[in-house]
Amino acid sequence: MLHIINRSPLSDTALESCLNTATGGDVLLIEDAVYAATTGNAYEGKLRAAMGKFKISVLRPDLEARGLADKLIEGAAFVDYAGFVELVAANKTCQSWL
Amino acid sequence: MSSIEVGGKSYETDEEGYLVDLAEWTPEVGSYLAQTEGIEMTEQHWEVINFLREYFEEYQIAPAVRVLTKAIGKKLGADKGTSEYLYGLFPYGPGKQACKIAGLPKPTGCI
Amino acid sequence: MSDIKKFMFVNRKAPYGTIYALESLEVVLITAAFDQDVSLVFTDDGVYQLKKGQQTKGIETKNFSPAYRALEDYDVEKLYVDQESMQARGLAVEDFLVNVTVLSRAEMGALMDEQDVILSF
Numbered sequence: 521m522l523h524i525i526n527r528s529p530l531s532d533t534a535l536e537s538c539l540n541t542a543t544g545g546d547v548l549l550i551e552d553a554v555y556a557a558t559t560g561n562a563y564e565g566k567l568r569a570a571m572g573k574f575k576i577s578v579l580r581p582d583l584e585a586r587g588l589a590d591k592l593i594e595g596a597a598f599v600d601y602a603g604f605v606e607l608v609a610a611n612k613t614c615q616s617w618l
Numbered sequence: 619m620s621s622i623e624v625g626g627k628s629y630e631t632d633e634e635g636y637l638v639d640l641a642e643w644t645p646e647v648g649s650y651l652a653q654t655e656g657i658e659m660t661e662q663h664w665e666v667i668n669f670l671r672e673y674f675e676e677y678q679i680a681p682a683v684r685v686l687t688k689a690i691g692k693k694l695g696a697d698k699g700t701s702e703y704l705y706g707l708f709p710y711g712p713g714k715q716a717c718k719i720a721g722l723p724k725p726t727g728c729i
Numbered sequence: 730m731s732d733i734k735k736f737m738f739v740n741r742k743a744p745y746g747t748i749y750a751l752e753s754l755e756v757v758l759i760t761a762a763f764d765q766d767v768s769l770v771f772t773d774d775g776v777y778q779l780k781k782g783q784q785t786k787g788i789e790t791k792n793f794s795p796a797y798r799a800l801e802d803y804d805v806e807k808l809y810v811d812q813e814s815m816q817a818r819g820l821a822v823e824d825f826l827v828n829v830t831v832l833s834r835a836e837m838g839a840l841m842d843e844q845d846v847i848l849s850f
Contacts, residue, residue: 528743530817531774552746555777560819581787585745587780587794591819677799678792682762685802 522611523574526551526618529563534617539570542615546607548599550579557583558591571595579604624650636718640674643721651719655710663707663719665694670720680725683713734845736760737768740775742850744794745785750778751793753850758796761803768844769800770837771829772811775850776818779810779825797827811837 523542526549529535535556538547547570549557556563557578567576576596583589583598592598599607608614620635621628624647630638635654637643648667652659659667669690673681681689683701691699698704704712713725738757742749757769771779778794785792800806808829815821815831822831832840841847 526746528746528774531741531743552743552774555743555774555818558819562817564819582745585783585785585788585790585792586743586777587782587784589784590782676795678795679758679799681799681802682758684762685799689802 521545522607522614523547524614524616525549525553525556526616528552529556529567530561535563536566538615538617539566539574542574544573545575546577546611547574548577548579548604548607549596550582550604554578554583554586555588557593557596558588559593560591564593568593568595577603577607622647622650622654634718634724636723637721640721640723643671647721648719651721655708655715655719657708657715657719659719660707662698663716665698666690666704666707666712666716667720669693670716670722674720674722680713680717680722682725683711686712686716686725733764733766735766735768735843737770737841737844737847739770739772739841739847739849740778741773743774743777744783745788745790749850750775753848754793754796756848756850757800757805758803761800761805764804766807767805768807768809768840769805770809770811770840772814772837774814774818776810776814776820779808779827779829780820781824781826794826800827809837809840 523538525535527534577599580598708715744750783794810829812831
């Protein structure tokens, strides 16, 4: 399953709930959720810990817009809009954690 | 949406006559917009227009009149950094008229 | 000049994900015309608003971050960043596109107590 998160982990519990609830699969961070995958942020440890269970992808244009494209944490992968579509197509189900 | 035609090319404007896409602006378009405002462009007018375009390029906002006046004074000399001078060039408001001619959106913080 | 009031704008949201950051900036630029004593606070995700190097072409949204550098022209010179928020996001003052004063939570709270009007975004 593909899980899509669009809220900052430091101001919303969407990512936290997703990582605590879902059993695994793809996690795609978009919009303000991309902050979760930047080095030195307070949620970094939790995201790293989840990497065994989830494959973490980050929408590159959203991280670039926020001036943090050079701070992507190791183990997370950039995707562009085409990659976003591929992730959706590759997964049987898709959940947006609003 | 309205549009204007300059040199055989059509440019989109909003309902108040401001250019929609500032990237489309050319000095010819500026001259045309000045005409619609009833302004005959001189070197002094262009100085202000060019300053506005540079300011927008740098900060992505059209400066309020007060800010424009101060900044013009710094850049072009104290005698030009007065509202008398700028209103002399653009009688209906340097913010409104000059921004329109420069192809910028309406000034932020202009009351 | 007893009619000068202390205005504080509290920014707690990241840019682009919601409209708050841009709206706050516009209100600040407009109210600057009233010659009041204006302070801007960036706390929680609001500190992200000041991050250098924002490139919004890919999301087809206007990059409004250069306008923070114009605040000086509008005589808005009191910019405060909450230290805890900054550090929790792996950021340092060098990451910001304007000069700011970094305050502890206690100092920030005290500064809020001094205000006449607080607008929160």
